[in-house]
Amino acid sequence: MRFQRAYLIGFALHFFLLVTVASRDFFAVLADGSSYLPAALEPHWRVLEDATFTVLGQKLPPNNPMRETIAFYLHAAGIEAGYGYFAPNVPYSYKLVFQLTYPNGTTEYELPSVGTPETGMRLPTLLDFIAANRYEPLRQLILKMLAYSVWQHHRDALKIRAVFGAVITPSMAGYKRGDDPTYAVVCAYDFGFTKTKPPRP
Amino acid sequence: MKPIPRRWQQVHDWFFGGTSDRWLAALRIGLGLQLVLYCITSRGDWLQMFTLHPGSFVTRDLTEALVTLGAALVPRVSWLMSVGEFIGLSEATILWVVWSGLLAAGLCLIAGLFCRSAAIVAWFFHLSAIKSSALLSYGVDNFTSIGLFYLMLSPLPDHLALDSRWRKWPPKKAQLQSFWQRVLQLHLCVIYFFSGLTKLLGSGWWNGESLWRALTRPPFDVVPSEMLIHGRYLFIPLGLGICLLETSYPIFIWPRRTRLIWLVGIIAMHGAIAVLMGLYLFGFIMAVLNVAAFGINLFRLHGKKVI
Numbered sequence: 001m002r003f004q005r006a007y008l009i010g011f012a013l014h015f016f017l018l019v020t021v022a023s024r025d026f027f028a029v030l031a032d033g034s035s036y037l038p039a040a041l042e043p044h045w046r047v048l049e050d051a052t053f054t055v056l057g058q059k060l061p062p063n064n065p066m067r068e069t070i071a072f073y074l075h076a077a078g079i080e081a082g083y084g085y086f087a088p089n090v091p092y093s094y095k096l097v098f099q100l101t102y103p104n105g106t107t108e109y110e111l112p113s114v115g116t117p118e119t120g121m122r123l124p125t126l127l128d129f130i131a132a133n134r135y136e137p138l139r140q141l142i143l144k145m146l147a148y149s150v151w152q153h154h155r156d157a158l159k160i161r162a163v164f165g166a167v168i169t170p171s172m173a174g175y176k177r178g179d180d181p182t183y184a185v186v187c188a189y190d191f192g193f194t195k196t197k198p199p200r201p
Numbered sequence: 202m203k204p205i206p207r208r209w210q211q212v213h214d215w216f217f218g219g220t221s222d223r224w225l226a227a228l229r230i231g232l233g234l235q236l237v238l239y240c241i242t243s244r245g246d247w248l249q250m251f252t253l254h255p256g257s258f259v260t261r262d263l264t265e266a267l268v269t270l271g272a273a274l275v276p277r278v279s280w281l282m283s284v285g286e287f288i289g290l291s292e293a294t295i296l297w298v299v300w301s302g303l304l305a306a307g308l309c310l311i312a313g314l315f316c317r318s319a320a321i322v323a324w325f326f327h328l329s330a331i332k333s334s335a336l337l338s339y340g341v342d343n344f345t346s347i348g349l350f351y352l353m354l355s356p357l358p359d360h361l362a363l364d365s366r367w368r369k370w371p372p373k374k375a376q377l378q379s380f381w382q383r384v385l386q387l388h389l390c391v392i393y394f395f396s397g398l399t400k401l402l403g404s405g406w407w408n409g410e411s412l413w414r415a416l417t418r419p420p421f422d423v424v425p426s427e428m429l430i431h432g433r434y435l436f437i438p439l440g441l442g443i444c445l446l447e448t449s450y451p452i453f454i455w456p457r458r459t460r461l462i463w464l465v466g467i468i469a470m471h472g473a474i475a476v477l478m479g480l481y482l483f484g485f486i487m488a489v490l491n492v493a494a495f496g497i498n499l500f501r502l503h504g505k506k507v508i
Contacts, residue, residue, distance in 0.1 A: 004217055007380055011216075015387065022395040035402035062271055071272035076328065078346030080272075083396040085340055088403025090414040112258070115245030120420050121479060122337040126259065129336055142336075145259050149249070169417045171410055172433050175426055 017056070017070070018079045024052035025082025035088045092166045094127035095183060096143070098150050100157040108157075110150050130164060131186060140189055147191045155195055163188045216383050219375035222359035224382045224497040225352075229310050229320075229359065231489030232348045236307030236323055238482055239345070240300060250334045251278050251296050259336050268335045276325055278333035302326050310352075313362025320357060324349040341483040347388065348490055355381040386494045390451035393467070397447025406444050409436030421478040443470060454495055464495050 027049035029035060031042050053059050056074075057067040074080035098110040114120050126142075133139050147160040164186050170179035243250065251261050265277045278299065285295035303326045309319035327349055331342040356373030358364035365372065405411030413436055417426050446466050453459040468488050475484025 004213065004376070004380075007377075008212070008216065011380075011384055014384070015391075018388065018391055022391055026395055026399055029399055029402065036404050037402065058271065063273070067271065068274055072274035075272055075275040075332065077350045078343050078348075081343060083392045084399035085396060086411065086415050087396065087399035087406075088401075089405040090411045090418060093418045093420075095419070114258075115249070116242055117479070118242035118482065119246040119250070119337065122339060124420065125339050126336045141263070142259055145263070149258060167419060169414060172413045172430065172436070175417075175430055 014077065014079075017074060018077075020052050020055050021074065021079055022082045024049060024056065025084050027052065029084055029088055091128070092168055093124060094131050094186070095165055095167050096127060096130075096146065097163045097165075098147060099161040099163065100150070100154050101159040101161070102156055103158055108154070110154070112146055112150070113153070127164075131166070139187065143187075143189055144191050147189075148193070151191075151193045155193075158192065158194075160191050160193065161188060162191065216380050217376040218379050220379040220382060220498070221375070222356070222372065222378050223361075224385075224493045225355055225357065225378060226313075226359040226361040227497050228348060228352055228355070228385070228489065228493035229313065229316065229357070229362065231486075231493060232323070232345065232352055233307045233310030233312075235345055235348075235482065235486050235489060236303055236310065236327065238485070239327075240304040240307065242482065244300070247300050248293060248296055250337060251299075251330070252292060254292075261333050264336050265333055268332050275332050276329040278329050281326075281329060299326055299330065303330065313358055313364055313366075316357040316359075316362050316364050317353075320349065320353040324353045339483070341480070341486055344483075344486045344490060348486065351381060351385055351388075382494065385490065386454075389490060389494050390454065393447040393450035397444050397450070400444045401448060406440045407437070409433070409440050412436045412440040412443070416477055421480070423479045424477055446470065460495060461499055464491060464499070467491055468496075 027045045030037060030045035031049050033039055033042055057064065057070045060067040071080070096112055098112075100108045100110060102108070112123060114123065130139055130142055133142075143162040143164060147162045151157060151160055166184045166186060168182045168184060170177075170181065246258075249258060253261050261278060265279055269275055269277065278296070281299055282292065282295050285298065286292075290298070302322060306319045306323035306326065309315050310323060324346075327342075328346055331338045331346065356377040358370055358373075360366075360372055364370050400406045400411070403411060405414065413429065413433070416422065416424060416429055446463065450463060450467065453463045468491055471484040471487040471491075475481045
């Protein structure tokens with residue numbers, strides 16, 4: 001009986017954390033104003049979201065042992081994120097296009113290349129992260145890494161322009177009217193690359 | 202009002218009432234298959250996903266720095282890399298050792314060989330891999346992680362595992378079998394409830410636009426838009442149907458009368474996501490979790506009670 005009680009207490013803690021994380025993301029959606037609920041309620045949702053941060057120890061200093069322990073447990077159990085996939089509405093997708101410029105002035109366009117279709121399904125996570133990230137140096141760094149991976153296959157290119165934008169697919173009514181998807185540029189960066197000479201023997 | 206001791210007894214009986222271990226066999230085999238498929242499908246990009254060398258999508262150190270910002274104890278590939286480098290292995294070799302370890306753990310889980318060790322290795326390697334490639338992870342990794350976490354803690358081996366048959370390991374307590382199955386069942390209820398409720402708050406799920414956009418959003422636009430538009434009248438009922446199916450899952454998955462309907466509905470939804478959006482691994486893991494949690498007891502195929 002004693003071991004069963006221990007199991008139940010462990011489950012209660014686990015379930016509490018699971019529901020708190022799910023609630024945190026749920027309140028975040030409501031507080032962002034992306035639902036159709038009245039905007040007047042948004043500050044209240046923000047308070048509730050804030051409360052879940054407190055419960056999960058996310059307001060403690062980053063190296064606080066309690067915060068670290070809770071964070072480890074959440075990741076270990078796979079419950080660190082909520083379950084609002086494609087909700088409340090399906091977001092726009094993003095696209096990254098590389099414009100390669102060669103020494104003779106010609107240009108060529110490339111998309112991020114992956115080896116398998118499964119990795120292709122994973123790329124939207126990266127693109128969504130770039131879009132959501134407002135810290136300019138980090139966004140630029142990630143785009144430079146991606147541009148460099150493209151340059152590996154086009155080492156004659158002098159310059160690569162990374163153009164990152166949102167793909168706005170037409171609504172059903174728009175599609176029936178004959179509207180095409182449009183591409184709204186979010187940001188663009190130029191990266192210069194030069195081939196390093198092999199060291200002299 | 203029922204007296205507290207009686208309520209406590211009811212809760213206790215609900216969790217520890219005892220059940221066969223067929224659900225655990227389904228979870229073990231399903232997760233083993235999922236890991237094998239994960240290894241096979243990611244093989245072509247494995248090095249590029251984890252290497253530190255420039256030329257990868259996003260270098261491992263950057264991803265790990267982002268993930269571990271508030272969670273320094275989370276396992277990651279760099280830990281395995283440090284151990285490998287200590288014994289003189291190159292980065293590529295270590296990454297392939299991790300890949301092979303995951304594959305071997307998946308195969309062992311399918312066969313039921315060294316179940317507990319395989320489950321722990323699978324959980325650790327998989328968690329390390331998805332955290333070190335977090336910018337390329339999506340829902341499927343999260344759900345595999347959840348499944349592996351429960352599998353690792355569950356009373357392995359089940360009676361179908363080779364460990365039980367060849368090595369004559371005694372079956373585990375039926376009480377613990379039912380406890381861990383209940384945990385998985387309740388977790389799925391939370392997942393679908395919040396998923397459905399959040400969808401219901403978006404106008405797009407009421408007018409069919411969200412379903413349309415989900416199916417036409419690159420790279421999930423497997424079915425051409427000109428074909429999808431023919432089924433536009435179905436988008437409103439289907440979108441609302443998905444919301445209602447998910448939100449009411451915690452209610453209708455329990456009674457025997459409605460369980461089959463909800464289970465088939467949910468698995469059909471994940472099957473449709475797999476086929477229409479190309480998310481095969483995601484569809485598969487969700488089917489595995491649902492069948493293990495609620496499906497096994499529906500099918501009494503020569504079932505024998507272990508204890």
